Amino acid sequence: MDSDEERVKTYIDGLDSLLFGGVPTGNQVLIAGGPGTGKTLMSFEILYNCAKNGIPSAFIALEEQPKNVIKNAKKTFSKFPDIDDLISKNKLIVDGEDPALRVTTPSDSQMYSFGNMLSDIEAITKENDARVIAIDSVSIIKLMIGDPFAYRKSMIALVSSLRRKGITSFITADVSSSDRDKIRFSQEFFIFDGIVALYANGQEDRRVPTLEVLKMRGSNHSWMLSPYEITEAGFRIFTGE
Ligand SMILES: Nc1ncnc2c1ncn2[C@@H]1O[C@H](COP(=O)(O)OP(=O)(O)O)[C@@H](O)[C@H]1O
Numbered sequence: 001m002d003s004d005e006e007r008v009k010t011y012i013d014g015l016d017s018l019l020f021g022g023v024p025t026g027n028q029v030l031i032a033g034g035p036g037t038g039k040t041l042m043s044f045e046i047l048y049n050c051a052k053n054g055i056p057s058a059f060i061a062l063e064e065q066p067k068n069v070i071k072n073a074k075k076t077f078s079k080f081p082d083i084d085d086l087i088s089k090n091k092l093i094v095d096g097e098d099p100a101l102r103v104t105t106p107s108d109s110q111m112y113s114f115g116n117m118l119s120d121i122e123a124i125t126k127e128n129d130a131r132v133i134a135i136d137s138v139s140i141i142k143l144m145i146g147d148p149f150a151y152r153k154s155m156i157a158l159v160s161s162l163r164r165k166g167i168t169s170f171i172t173a174d175v176s177s178s179d180r181d182k183i184r185f186s187q188e189f190f191i192f193d194g195i196v197a198l199y200a201n202g203q204e205d206r207r208v209p210t211l212e213v214l215k216m217r218g219s220n221h222s223w224m225l226s227p228y229e230i231t232e233a234g235f236r237i238f239t240g241e
Pocket residue numbers: 033034035036037038039040041042075076077230231232
């Protein structure tokens with residue numbers, strides 16, 4: 001049996017059961033999916049849940065302004081009454097930088113800009129000694145660093161830096177398609193310890209959201225494809241139990 005310290009629970013019932021109790025502590029987990037599948041909201045909910053359960057958490061917003069992430073999360077998760085309270089007590093940090101500043105960085109200073117981002121992330125996590133973080137999303141890094149080799153090196157640098165600190169992270173990435181049969185995972189994704197994939201497959205006249213755990217180092221996990229929905233009280237994942 002795992003002790004509590006060996007796993008970080010997501011506190012999303014269905015997800016924890018697919019993960020056989022949670023994510024092994026220190027794992028770097030990719031939440032991959034097409035646009036609108038709920039990657040930002042899912043990573044936010046996991047961090048909110050952790051913060052609520054006494055684990056300091058930091059959400060690093062690279063795609064949207066932090067205030068918008070908070071605004072959207074509060075709107076969607078209207079049954080989470082204490083988002084502001086956790087933020088004001090520094091149990092949950094939602095921070096980042098204006099994404100527009102990043103994409104307009106001149107190409108010759110791309111690596112410099114990435115270095116800055118790593119130190120920003122480090123500074124943010126130090127503010128409350130975050131043990132669980134989210135980075136939303138790494139796709140922005142791909143836009144920022146045009147050269148594929150430099151991009152892969154940066155991803156490895158990011159993941160190793162988090163791993164060294166023993167931080168458990170949930171890192172979102174946009175993939176080319178929301179359709180399970182069409183998704184091609186980029187090469188660099190294999191550096192992650194875990195992958196949770198969110199899909200929205202077309203079925204007759206509607207798209208049906210489903211998710212699966214594709215990989216989780218250090219743990220067994222379910223191989224089931226599970227439908228999910230986003231509700232005012234958080235994600236509901238239908239595991240058939
Ligand atoms: N109140 C809500 N109820 C149900 N679904 C919602 C609600 N608010 C947002 N959503 C869903 O969440 C999606 C956006 O989630 P988000 O995490 O921003 O997606 P991603 O980061 O994957 O692009 C919307 O496209 C919508 O389907």
